[in-house]
Amino acid sequence: MKYKYILFDADDTLLDFGKAEWFALNKTLEDIKFNCNKYIAEKFSSICDKLWHEFKLDEPLNRYVQINYHDLYYKYSVERFKDLKELLDINISAQLLSEKYLNSFSECGFLVKGAENVCKQLSLQYKIFVVTNGLSHVQKSRIGNSKIKSYITDILISEDAGCAKPGKEFFDYSIKSLGTSNLSEMLIVGDSIITDIFGGNEYGIDTCLFNSKRKINKLKIQPKFEIRELNELLGILRI
Incomplete structure (x- = not known):
């Protein structure tokens, strides 16, 4: 060849990716003494899908998205935890939750x-x-x-x-x-x-x-x- x-x-x-996503969410919530379950995981997945679309991250041919992908991604990541925080009534900042999640996700090989x-x-x-x-x-x-x-x-x-x-x-x-x-x-x-x-x-x-x-x-x-x-x-x- x-x-x-x-x-x-x-x-x-x-x-x-799916296994990493579950691990990261579970560890993030575990770190703040909150038990994760299938319902929460499914809700989080729905939130992610909704915001991925709203931030136009599902438009890979969009030149603005291509050039600004990473700024958009960081904003998207915090925003999804604002929604999850509200859903679960968690008294921790969305920024901190996003950082915890990304750190946990980075462990996933x-x-x-x-x-x-x-x-x-x-x-x-x-x-x-x-x-x-x-x-x-x-x-x-x-x-x-x-x-x-x-x-x-x-x-x-x-x-x-x-x-x-x-x-x-x-x-x-x-x-x-x-x-x-x-x-x-x-x-x-x-x-x-x-x-x-x-x-x-x-x-x-x-x-x-x-x-x-x-x-x-x-x-x-x-x-x-x-x-x-x-x-x-x-x-x-x-x-």
Whole structure:
């Protein structure tokens, strides 16, 4: 195979976002002597979904969002805890709750099924990079706390790039960090049809959609490859 660099998205590609979200919420509430349960977790998830939309963080093609993603994210994070604080009648500031949550979330190196084995096998022949949207200290810590950290060459994060995927500036930053301009040697693997596949296609990099949830692609955006289990990537790359 012609590739030399495998560029993995983080959440829901290598890292288990849902498990991390539950752990962080549970630990945040535990720290303030408040018991978490399924009802609270579901309410928090609904709050997050509502505010993610209100802050337009679900519009990855919006240029304003791409450039201001991280400021918006910090504001979103505090706002969701204002709503949770009101729901649970907690007498602690939303800012402090947000900080506690992000600190707990940063501890979470939970992996998607197959991630450790795939990264281990690929690292024998390829350089592996993580290319992800998110907060720099959080994402670096999560990879650092995971079992794949020794297989990762570098972690390239939108906050450091000053622009979120699929913005061109994010890919400019990532390619510069790789130290090569030969796009044909790169393969992006991710679960998002917009941020990963569209972003990679637009930049001229081959893409592989990790479609573990078997979502139907209704967009005219096609990856070069599609897999439903991470281990399928080894077959594509003939490992």
